[in-house]
Amino acid sequence: MLNAEVAKRRDDAISRGVGMMTQIYADRALNSEVWDIEGNRYIDFAAGIAVVNTGHCHPKVMAAVANQMTKFTHTCHQVMPYENYIRLAERLNDKVPGDFKKKTIFVTTGAEACENAVKIARIATGRNAVIAFGGGFHGRTFMGMSLTGKVEPYKKGFGAMMPDVYHVPFPMGPHGISTADAMKGMEKLFKADLDPARVAAIIFEPVQGEGGFYPAPTDLVRAIRALCDKNGIVMIADEVQTGFARTGALFAMEAYGVAADLTTMAKGLAGGLPLAAVTGRADLMDAANPGGLGGTYAGNPLASPPPMPFLT
Ligand SMILES: Cc1ncc(COP(=O)(O)O)c(C=O)c1O
Structure with missing residues (x-):
């Protein structure tokens, strides 16, 4: 052929x-x-867009999937649960940055992880608005696309975006945009359009991927943390692309000396199998009512036994 x-x-x-x-x-x-x-x-x-971080067909991943294949492929964790799901959640609770009690949910794609992080922030705060960054990428579902800060090709022609999503500039040295410019954008937003008391979450990538590989400066990440603390806003680090050693450390946020309240993950988490997660502060993660989070394939047993070899 x-x-x-x-x-x-x-x-x-x-x-x-x-x-x-x-x-x-x-x-x-x-x-x-x-x-x-x-x-x-x-x-x-390409590694399948930053997915097979330990290479194609890592022997530990292949052996874990092959072993699981001989047992069962699906029961749906919400119907008949399995221990793999719990074990991997425990590992993420332990490894994701943040010196506080954490809990985890599994979903299937990075976009879903971002959607669910917003849902969790909304129900936990009782607020609606979300702030994201120009050039950011958070997926192709309706909330993912709305959070994404690029019209072409992601939003063009797809009609109205989700309401109450706002974008501010992301620091991009080569384009002359500094952290001060980004924070000025935030200030302008709070003056002209949005009461910070209505903001549920600020979502950002520690390194913008689709936007052109711009690392978030340390002063930006710390300013977001301070703003969130001051105004009761949930800080979401989208580590879908940066997670699992893409930047050297297991998570990119390890470099910043502050932790996000919620972290979204996918891609490298399961070495090529479709698995995504949100891990974060236990009090926020417990805000949703039973049945409000999850999905038929969320944490599928074929994807959840072979976490990245770093996590085993
Ligand atoms: C930072 C970030 N968030 C979210 C997503 C969406 O992930 P998925 O394509 O699995 O929905 C991506 C995908 O490239 C990403 O890089």
Whole structure:
């Protein structure tokens, strides 16, 4: 089979809304290498968009999935729970930055993790508004897309966004935007449009990924923490892309000396299987009523036994 032949079938079968960076069809992968269906070998610098942080087919991940496959693939944790889910939650509660009692929920995608973090912040505070940053990326669902600070290609043509989501500038040195500019943007927002007492959460990426790989300056992260403390706002660190050693430490927030109240994770969490999580302050995480959080595949047993080898 040739890549070009499959590419033609792809054009006929798949919506063009699913953008593609290459027309190189994967056949197999191992560690940092991928082979296409024509037998060509590549070094994989993409890692499935920052997912297979320990390489393709890490033996510990493969063995854990293979073992789970012989037992069961799905019961739905909300119907008949399994210990894997609890064990992984305990590990995240222990490892996610923050010197306070934590709890965790599992979902399936990074967008869902961000959505759920906002839901948790809203129910815990009884407030509605959310502040995010220009250039930020938080997913393609309606709340994810609304939080995302890029119109093209994520929002264009998709109609009205979720109400009560506001964007302020993110510091980007090469574009001449400083932390002072970002905080001025926040001040302007509070003067012109939004009472800080109505803000449930501020969400940010410790390193913007889709926005162009801009690390959040330490003074920005500390200013967000101070603003949240002053106004009773929930600080959400979106570590979907930065988590699981992408920046060297297990979590990027370890570099800042302050902790977020809620942390969203996905991608590297399960070495290529669809798993996402929100971990955070136990009092916030317990605010939702039973049934308000979760999902049919949330914390699927095939994805939850092989946490990143760093976590085992
Ligand atoms: C920081 C960040 N948040 C959220 C998401 C959305 O994750 P998913 O594509 O799994 O929904 C991404 C995906 O690239 C991301 O980089």
